[in-house]
Amino acid sequence: MTTETINTSTPVEGAEQPIVRIQDLHKSFGGTEVLKGIDLDVHRGEVVVVLGPSGSGKSTMLRCINRLEEPTSGHIWFEDVEITNPKTNLNKVREHVGMVFQSFNLFPHLTAKENVMLAQRKVLKRSKEEAAKVAEEQLARVGLADRMDHHPSELSGGQQQRVAIARALAMDPHVMLFDEATSALDPELVRGVLDVMKELARGGMTMIVVTHEMGFARDVADRVVFMEGGVIVEEGAPDQVFGNPKSERTRAFIGDIS
Amino acid sequence: MNTSIPKASPIARLALAIALVLGLFAAGSLLAPRQAQALEVTQCTAAPNEDGGNQILGGAETRITWRGQAAEDESVTSIVLTMPEGLQFDAEGVKVTGLDDLDRVELNAQVTIPGDGTMHIDFPEPAPAGLSFLVETYGATFPAEGGTFTVSTQITDADGTVTDLGPSSEIQVAGLSKSEQISSWLEGQEWVQAWNSNRFLHMFFDPTLIVTSVPSVAQGWVTALGIVIIAFPLAIVVGFLLALLRMSKLLPLRAIASFYVNIVRGTPMFLQIYIAFFGLPLLGVNIDNFALGCIVMALNSCAYLCEIFRAGIQSINKGQFEAARSLGMTAPQTMLNVIIPQAFRNVIPTMTNELITLYKDTSLLAAVGIMETVMYAKTITAATGNITPYIVAALFYLVVTLPMTAITRRMETGSTKKTSGKKGKRSGKLSDGKGGWTPATDGTSTKLEVKQPDYF
Numbered sequence: 001m002t003t004e005t006i007n008t009s010t011p012v013e014g015a016e017q018p019i020v021r022i023q024d025l026h027k028s029f030g031g032t033e034v035l036k037g038i039d040l041d042v043h044r045g046e047v048v049v050v051l052g053p054s055g056s057g058k059s060t061m062l063r064c065i066n067r068l069e070e071p072t073s074g075h076i077w078f079e080d081v082e083i084t085n086p087k088t089n090l091n092k093v094r095e096h097v098g099m100v101f102q103s104f105n106l107f108p109h110l111t112a113k114e115n116v117m118l119a120q121r122k123v124l125k126r127s128k129e130e131a132a133k134v135a136e137e138q139l140a141r142v143g144l145a146d147r148m149d150h151h152p153s154e155l156s157g158g159q160q161q162r163v164a165i166a167r168a169l170a171m172d173p174h175v176m177l178f179d180e181a182t183s184a185l186d187p188e189l190v191r192g193v194l195d196v197m198k199e200l201a202r203g204g205m206t207m208i209v210v211t212h213e214m215g216f217a218r219d220v221a222d223r224v225v226f227m228e229g230g231v232i233v234e235e236g237a238p239d240q241v242f243g244n245p246k247s248e249r250t251r252a253f254i255g256d257i258s
Numbered sequence: 259m260n261t262s263i264p265k266a267s268p269i270a271r272l273a274l275a276i277a278l279v280l281g282l283f284a285a286g287s288l289l290a291p292r293q294a295q296a297l298e299v300t301q302c303t304a305a306p307n308e309d310g311g312n313q314i315l316g317g318a319e320t321r322i323t324w325r326g327q328a329a330e331d332e333s334v335t336s337i338v339l340t341m342p343e344g345l346q347f348d349a350e351g352v353k354v355t356g357l358d359d360l361d362r363v364e365l366n367a368q369v370t371i372p373g374d375g376t377m378h379i380d381f382p383e384p385a386p387a388g389l390s391f392l393v394e395t396y397g398a399t400f401p402a403e404g405g406t407f408t409v410s411t412q413i414t415d416a417d418g419t420v421t422d423l424g425p426s427s428e429i430q431v432a433g434l435s436k437s438e439q440i441s442s443w444l445e446g447q448e449w450v451q452a453w454n455s456n457r458f459l460h461m462f463f464d465p466t467l468i469v470t471s472v473p474s475v476a477q478g479w480v481t482a483l484g485i486v487i488i489a490f491p492l493a494i495v496v497g498f499l500l501a502l503l504r505m506s507k508l509l510p511l512r513a514i515a516s517f518y519v520n521i522v523r524g525t526p527m528f529l530q531i532y533i534a535f536f537g538l539p540l541l542g543v544n545i546d547n548f549a550l551g552c553i554v555m556a557l558n559s560c561a562y563l564c565e566i567f568r569a570g571i572q573s574i575n576k577g578q579f580e581a582a583r584s585l586g587m588t589a590p591q592t593m594l595n596v597i598i599p600q601a602f603r604n605v606i607p608t609m610t611n612e613l614i615t616l617y618k619d620t621s622l623l624a625a626v627g628i629m630e631t632v633m634y635a636k637t638i639t640a641a642t643g644n645i646t647p648y649i650v651a652a653l654f655y656l657v658v659t660l661p662m663t664a665i666t667r668r669m670e671t672g673s674t675k676k677t678s679g680k681k682g683k684r685s686g687k688l689s690d691g692k693g694g695w696t697p698a699t700d701g702t703s704t705k706l707e708v709k710q711p712d713y714f
Contacts, residue, residue: 066584068583068584091583091588092586093586094584094585094586095585095586097584098584099581101580101581103575105577105578107581107582107600108600118587118595119582119585119587122591122595123585123586123587164581167585168585171585171586
């Protein structure tokens with residue numbers, strides 16, 4: 001937890017080692033190379049927003065960070081642990097890397113509260129009472145105190161996504177990955193989820209956010225990364241990337257979207 | 259001038275004979291030989307009236323035959339038979355014949371039945387001495403409950419001496435069960451006779467046979483249910499393990515499971531039953547028929563259940579697996595807490611169908627002599643030449659399968675409603691994860707790739 005203020009420039013270099021470090025990451029599906037050498041450092045407390053057209057590899061990169069996708073080559077460190085080392089206990093790493101999916105992926109057979117409790121009980125071995133207490137806190141935090149005993153099918157998409165965020169937060173993650181968390185939502189439901197994400201960013205959570213929400217990137221990001229064709233084309237402070245993009249492709253993309 | 263000697267049973271007779279022989283030895287040949295009886299009852303029996311059997315049944319007409327041999331010097335004027343208690347008979351059914359060796363002797367016998375359970379046979383002219391009497395009572399009916407019965411005989415000779423000969427040897431009458439009683443009652447009903455006069459109705463829906471078949475076929479039904487109750491849980495356990503093997507990352511495990519499943523599903527169950535029941539004894543393996551029946555049914559069913567479970571598990575969205583893993587849950591934890599509970603709910607309808615199939619397939623075990631539903635029906639049909647018992651057997655199957663089918667149908671509609679959001683996601687018909695109730699306006703569902711998850 002670094003600061004409460006939102007930095008508009010790259011945070012302090014050198015003082016601290018990055019919480020996530022990606023080095024020369026490659027990923028191929030069959031013969032198609034989706035990631036063609038990604039290098040990215042994310043520091044504690046930083047909010048990095050990854051932009052780019054569909055198929056640019058941003059989701060794949062995100063999924064490599066907790067190895068839901070197996071990288072073809074390259075290295076990824078999370079804190080002191082090299083995730084790409086085959087000997088690494090992935091489950092241990094994943095405890096500390098929260099992930100929110102485009103399609104929510106709530107467990108449909110469990111209530112909202114049970115969804116938030118399950119991994120606490122099974123992975124962190126918390127007692128039932130403690131897990132329930134944390135679940136209630138986290139659900140209240142995302143504004144769903146009155147929906148705890150509802151099943152996912154009884155919740156709106158926005159509510160489901162907020163349960164998914166609470167579920168990830170209950171594990172006390174050191175970093176949160178958002179994979180197009182609002183893309184599957186109706187426009188009127190997007191705001192509620194973005195508000196929760198903004199609140200989280202203000203609280204100092206380290207976040208890597210893949211999104212198409214330009215407004216969110218502009219307001220919340222410490223750094224914006226623009227990807228296309230499996231490489232990082234441009235990165236920098238939001239003001240710089242949006243106001244004065246260096247790359248022609250970035251300019252074209254931003255022009256199209258906004 | 260004879261004392262009556264009870265002729266109750268062969269054992270008594272034997273004892274008497276032994277005593278007599280010993281007595282003769284003791285007293286020497288000087289003593290007078292055994293006094294001849296006035297009349298000896300040589301036979302007292304009832305004719306078997308069981309359909310296809312040799313029992314004497316109560317509640318149905320039979321013929322009682324009584325034979326007596328008068329002593330050389332005895333001329334009988336009257337015979338009084340005390341018939342078994344509760345026996346229904348009338349004078350018209352009684353036929354009295356006199357026999358002198360093999361020749362019939364004309365007898366003017368007068369038969370009266372006073373109604374106190376006795377039958378009086380009077381000979382106005384005393385019958386010739388030493389005659390053999392044959393009294394046949396046609397159309398006599400023993401009480402439906404059955405029991406042990408005797409006929410007591412009393413004779414009067416020409417001098418007017420009355421001799422009591424006591425009870426005859428015992429006649430064993432099998433009682434009718436409740437259903438047989440109802441059946442025999444039905445048999446007498448006019449509407450039943452009218453019904454049975456139609457050949458089709460008689461051969462397929464004979465009311466009297468329906469009534470008698472039910473308790474018998476029910477025994478087989480209980481056996482069939484027993485087989486299912488033991489075999490199905492066994493099949494679930496083995497089938498689930500097979501499903502896990504089939505999804506294993508290790509090729510040999512996958513190959514073994516696939517091999518087994520394909521062999522079992524690719525051959526008729528009838529053949530599997532024959533191989534097990536006739537093959538194992540040849541190897542010196544002797545397992546109780548019922549147990550072996552359960553094992554064969556389970557080993558067959560588990561192959562089908564394996565495929566049902568595999569499909570159920572693989573139908574769970576990959577995202578479920580990813581979400582659980584991203585929270586740090588291990589593969590077994592994910593399987594147990596996330597995938598299986600959902601998969602199980604999805605496969606309940608197909609599993610119930612497999613249960614129905616298994617239940618119906620127990621009938622194949624009749625081929626190897628297991629006394630289940632069809633086998634009982636077959637036995638009765640073989641004895642009566644009527645199809646009705648098979649119809650009764652069919653009803654016993656339907657009693658179970660129809661409600662189960664109805665439940666399955668209800669579950670199927672119920673479960674599609676409940677999981678419509680998830681299914682929509684997979685098929686792309688509904689918008690992603692809307693839980694099926696918010697308006698579907700976005701078109702992002704096409705972005706989702708549906709890939710078979712790697713579980714192990």
